[in-house]
Amino acid sequence: MTSYKKNLLFDAQTIAGRVQQLAKDIAASHPDDPLVFVGILKGSFMFMADLVRAMDRPCEIDFARISSYGSETVSSGKLDVIMDVGISLKGRAVIIVDDIVDTGLTLSEYRKHLQVQCPASVATVALIDKTGRREKEVDVDYYGFRIEGGFVVGYGLDCDENYRNLPAIYVLEED
Numbered sequence: 001m002t003s004y005k006k007n008l009l010f011d012a013q014t015i016a017g018r019v020q021q022l023a024k025d026i027a028a029s030h031p032d033d034p035l036v037f038v039g040i041l042k043g044s045f046m047f048m049a050d051l052v053r054a055m056d057r058p059c060e061i062d063f064a065r066i067s068s069y070g071s072e073t074v075s076s077g078k079l080d081v082i083m084d085v086g087i088s089l090k091g092r093a094v095i096i097v098d099d100i101v102d103t104g105l106t107l108s109e110y111r112k113h114l115q116v117q118c119p120a121s122v123a124t125v126a127l128i129d130k131t132g133r134r135e136k137e138v139d140v141d142y143y144g145f146r147i148e149g150g151f152v153v154g155y156g157l158d159c160d161e162n163y164r165n166l167p168a169i170y171v172l173e174e175d
């Protein structure tokens with residue numbers, strides 16, 4: 001079994017600062033809209049919780065579960081919506097929340113998928129915009145941190161379901 005060493009990338013305080021700023025930026029660009037936040041599970045759960053707590057106004061919250069990788073670590077190019085949002089999005093201002101954009105498949109395809117419901121607007125926010133393996137062009141309207149590469153875990157992000165609970169973000173390195 002591979003063992004990993006984890007190197008700190010963003011500590012909890014740094015993440016908290018960025019999340020507060022993202023909430024302010026999102027609020028400022030949607031001054032009048034009641035917002036619907038749609039988190040993509042599982043990775044977004046911690047970011048979503050902190051982001052919506054930082055919003056200084058009422059908002060609605062829902063989640064979707066999407067599989068894009070199956071059991072592989074390489075994108076299959078297909079999107080499988082396992083659990084979709086339940087709130088009606090017609091005419092609403094929607095913010096899709098994800099922990100990380102990597103190939104771009106999940107966010108670009110799910111954004112398209114939601115358009116069928118005729119929302120008034122759809123914006124995307126990702127805590128981490130990882131640019132080095134982008135395959136699908138996608139507008140990441142708001143991002144917390146931009147990185148080129150690295151296997152990042154913590155604050156919702158996993159490696160074989162481990163590390164999601166960590167309050168900081170680390171880069172895994174083979175030991």
Ligand code: PRP
Pocket residue numbers: 040041042043044066067068069075098099100101102103104105106107158
């Ligand atoms: C991860 C992450 C994003 C997606 C990004 O989810 O949470 O949703 O991959 O990758 P992409 O830009 O290449 O599509 P994953 O499918 O690993 O599931 P998880 O959120 O349950 O960990």
